[in-house]
Amino acid sequence: xxxxxxxxxxxxxxxxxxxxxxxxxxxxxxxxxxxxxxxxxxxxxxxxxxxxxxxxxxxxxxxxxxxxxxxxxxxxxxxxxxxxxxxxxxxxxxxxxxxxxxxxxxxxxxxxxxxxxxxxxxxxxxxxxxxxxxxxxxxxxxxxxxxxxxxxxxxxxxxxxxxxxxxxxxxxxxxxxxxxxxxxxxxxxxxxxxxxxxxxxxxxxxxxxxxxxxxxxxxxxxxxxxxxxxxxxxxxxxxxxxxxxxxxxxxxxxxxxxxxxxxxxxxxxxxxxxxxxxxxxxxxxxxxxxxxxxxxxxxxxxxxxxxxxxxxxxxxxxxxxxxxxxxxxxxxxxxxxxxxxxxxxxxxxxxxxxxxxxxxxxxxxxxxxxxxxxxx
Numbered sequence: 001x002x003x004x005x006x007x008x009x010x011x012x013x014x015x016x017x018x019x020x021x022x023x024x025x026x027x028x029x030x031x032x033x034x035x036x037x038x039x040x041x042x043x044x045x046x047x048x049x050x051x052x053x054x055x056x057x058x059x060x061x062x063x064x065x066x067x068x069x070x071x072x073x074x075x076x077x078x079x080x081x082x083x084x085x086x087x088x089x090x091x092x093x094x095x096x097x098x099x100x101x102x103x104x105x106x107x108x109x110x111x112x113x114x115x116x117x118x119x120x121x122x123x124x125x126x127x128x129x130x131x132x133x134x135x136x137x138x139x140x141x142x143x144x145x146x147x148x149x150x151x152x153x154x155x156x157x158x159x160x161x162x163x164x165x166x167x168x169x170x171x172x173x174x175x176x177x178x179x180x181x182x183x184x185x186x187x188x189x190x191x192x193x194x195x196x197x198x199x200x201x202x203x204x205x206x207x208x209x210x211x212x213x214x215x216x217x218x219x220x221x222x223x224x225x226x227x228x229x230x231x232x233x234x235x236x237x238x239x240x241x242x243x244x245x246x247x248x249x250x251x252x253x254x255x256x257x258x259x260x261x262x263x264x265x266x267x268x269x270x271x272x273x274x275x276x277x278x279x280x281x282x283x284x285x286x287x288x289x290x291x292x293x294x295x296x297x298x299x300x301x302x303x304x305x306x307x308x309x310x311x312x313x314x315x316x317x318x319x320x321x322x323x324x325x326x327x328x329x330x331x332x333x334x335x336x337x338x339x340x341x342x343x344x345x346x347x348x349x350x351x352x353x354x355x356x357x358x359x360x361x362x363x364x365x366x367x368x369x370x371x372x373x374x375x376x
Contacts, residue, residue, distance in 0.1 A: 002037050002108070003115050008091045010041035010107075013079050017055035018367040019098035019332055022350050024059065025358035026102040027095075031065045037107050038065070038093065044079050045070040055367070080296050080305060088294025091115075096287040100349040101128070101256070101330035103265065109327040110290040113276060117322055121314030122291035125327035126269055128252050129334075130285035131224035131239050137248065138213075138221040140271050144251040145195040145216050147171065148243075152187040158344050161351035163254035168196035183243065185342040192250045192343065217243040224283070242339035249345050252330055256352060270326040277323040281315045283307060284323065287331040295319075 002008075010027060014020060030036035043056055045068065060068040072082055083092060091114060093107055106125055113123045127133055137143050150171040159165075170193075195215065213219050224239075239245065259265035286306050295313075310321045330349070333340045340346075347366060354363050 003091075003111065006089060006091055007039050007087065008032075008037050008093065008111060009086075010038045011082070011092050011094045012041065012043050012097050013046045014043045014056055014097045015045075015047040015049075015052060016097055017052045018346070019100060020059075021055075021364050021367045022100050022346075022353050023095070023097065023102070025353045025362055025364065026099075028063070028362065029104070029357065030102075030107050031063075033065055037111055040065050040067050042067045042069055042082075044072055044082060046073075046079060083293040083296040086293035088292065090293040091290055092293050092296070093290045094286065094288070095329075096331060098332040099288060099329050100332045100346070101252075101328075101352070102288075103326075103328040105266070106288070106327040106329050107290075109275075109324045110288075113322060113324040113327075114290045114292075117276070119319060120322045121295055121317065121319035122286075122289050122309060122321055123327075124279075124284055124286065124310075124321065124323045125288040125329050126323065126325045127285055127287050128328070128330040129239070129245050129248050129337075130287065130331060132284060134239050134244065134248055135221055135223050136271060137251070137269075138218055140268075142251060142255065142268060143213060143218040143221075143247060144254055145213050145218075146192040146247050146250045147195065147216060148186055148246070149191045149193050150186060153189065153191065158189075158191075158347045158351070161253065161348040161355070162257050163194065163250065164257055166191070166193050169193035170196075182241065185242075185339050188342055189344045189347075190342060192246055194250075194254075217241075217247050220244065240334060240336040242333075242337040245333060245337045245340055246343055246345065249330070249332075249340075249349075253345075253348055253352070260356065265328065266326050269328050272325050275324055275326045277325055279310060279321045279323060281311055281321070284310045284321060285331070286310065288327070288329045 010030070012020070027038070027041050028034060030038050031041070032039050043060065043066065045053060045056060047053060056068065060066040069082060072079055086092070091111055093110060110123050110125060114120060117123065128137075134143075147169050149169070221244075239248075255265060255268060283306060286309055289309075291309075314321050332346065332349070350364060350366055358364060
């Protein structure tokens, strides 16, 4: 049940229309005017690109629950000062502009966990394509064996987001069954293909069931550095690369397809009975989280907001950063994973949203943009 007498806003540091175009369907469904929990969504414009700013201006003009904030400029630590203008008890749900999937229960679960755990500094979600969630998914069997299609396809040939409609991989297997994380995409709009069951494999020298992940990037999965580095490459070097993220996303889309039939996504991704994980002051991604505005306004972040929120200010006040494992969202990419835009993954997430989320009156077209335009 939505808590009474409290304002709940979505807060986005916005920069890229090509991602937010998809996310907007989820945001709209989560507005209070549409039966959701968000009173408003506030977009802090954090880009100098006129096409992205124009798109945002049109979007905000289309819905009175969307609010444009364009008078705060600077790094992440500066943008967070916006919380000082809000009532201290306001619940802020911070959502990155490249979240491309959000479970219908994700925001209610975050808010409920925050209210039920007043000792918490903040509550984060179970974020697909982050270092910790990748480790969990690997060890609970959620990462599936995929490799990139060696054949180039017409960039406009994607007809379905469904993983079940992909052919099996029929190319060469990596030397020593370990695909290089540093390899570049074979071609533009590379798709990834599932490895076939053992009895259907065309390579007689492939010695084990393809259900083992040793031939794929997931084999490199490790627990991220508990202290966290200043950059993603020092904090979690494996997931900082695009190939790991591509396999994570394709696996997730396969589970989304099954969820459309069986409604079992949360049962797969919620691996803890009470759904609450205490991060114990180790670093965690803040692509999707909830906290009270007063928590941020009372302190200043330093170089990195992620480190400041999950390892710094909260530890200083002895307030844990919690994670609701059932609040599932998918985060498209970190800056070091920009090659993901050379796959067809964004088109697949768009196809899913148009079919399952957006509704007939809010269908989205594909927005292309500068592939180097990536932010936290």
